[in-house]
Amino acid sequence: KAGVTQTPRYLIKTRGQQVTLSCSPISGHRSVSWYQQTPGQGLQFLFEYFSETQRNKGNFPGRFSGRQFSNSRSEMNVSTLELGDSALYLCASSLTGPDLGPQHFGDGTRLSIL
Amino acid sequence: GENVEQHPSTLSVQEGDSAVIKCTYSDSASNYFPWYKQELGKRPQLIIDIRSNVGEKKDQRIAVTLNKTAKHFSLHITETQPEDSAVYFCAASKSTSYGKLTFGQGTILTVHP
Numbered sequence: 001k002a003g004v005t006q007t008p009r010y011l012i013k014t015r016g017q018q019v020t021l022s023c024s025p026i027s028g029h030r031s032v033s034w035y036q037q038t039p040g041q042g043l044q045f046l047f048e049y050f051s052e053t054q055r056n057k058g059n060f061p062g063r064f065s066g067r068q069f070s071n072s073r074s075e076m077n078v079s080t081l082e083l084g085d086s087a088l089y090l091c092a093s094s095l096t097g098p099d100l101g102p103q104h105f106g107d108g109t110r111l112s113i114l
Numbered sequence: 115g116e117n118v119e120q121h122p123s124t125l126s127v128q129e130g131d132s133a134v135i136k137c138t139y140s141d142s143a144s145n146y147f148p149w150y151k152q153e154l155g156k157r158p159q160l161i162i163d164i165r166s167n168v169g170e171k172k173d174q175r176i177a178v179t180l181n182k183t184a185k186h187f188s189l190h191i192t193e194t195q196p197e198d199s200a201v202y203f204c205a206a207s208k209s210t211s212y213g214k215l216t217f218g219q220g221t222i223l224t225v226h227p
Binding site: 004033052055056058093094 | 148150154156157158159160163204211212213214215216217218219220
């Protein structure tokens with residue numbers, strides 16, 4: 001079974017631009033969660049989608065948004081990029097949520113803001 | 115909201131020794147506790163998890179213990195090997211978290227040959 005696939009693996013953007021990251025979950029997994037990983041803040045939860053609905057959201061500004069498609073693939077968008085948005089963005093999929101199944105992570109997209 | 119504290123931040127052991135990493139959580143409603151291993155430049159990989167209705171779980175050289183009363187859980191690695199060197203993260207969530215894992219800050223484990 002293929003794992004969680006994230007594209008692209010690397011991105012370089014400049015301040016003020018916007019970016020879209022993609023995540024394809026493990027086949028059959030309907031829950032997709034997104035996390036930001038930085039050396040200073042560690043792994044922080046951004047949001048979770050299930051059946052095209054956002055069920056939970058972390059403490060990030062509205063510049064961070066996401067969506068999920070009918071095939072469970074998910075995208076996250078960051079608008080008006082800031083230097084502090086440089087991070088590894090990880091997505092994780094599970095059957096319906098941590099209480100019913102473990103989360104499996106993709107390799108992440110490393111975003112660098114110049 | 116939930117807060118997870120992880121200790122120590124770095125741990126250095128000799129090959130063959132045991133390693134123990136401890137985490138405490140704040141939300142008594144948390145009921146799911148996974149541990150992830152992340153090697154440099156790679157994805158976090160789930161190595162073991164435990165639910166609140168279980169006090170201990172083992173998988174070969176890895177075990178996790180949970181003390182709900184004290185709200186802490188620990189990862190135990192026995193007979194450590196150099197390939198166990200990585201960053202280990204604990205996490206906690208609850209049934210109403212809907213996909214949200216709250217992570218500890220991570221422990222850098224180094225196993226010296």
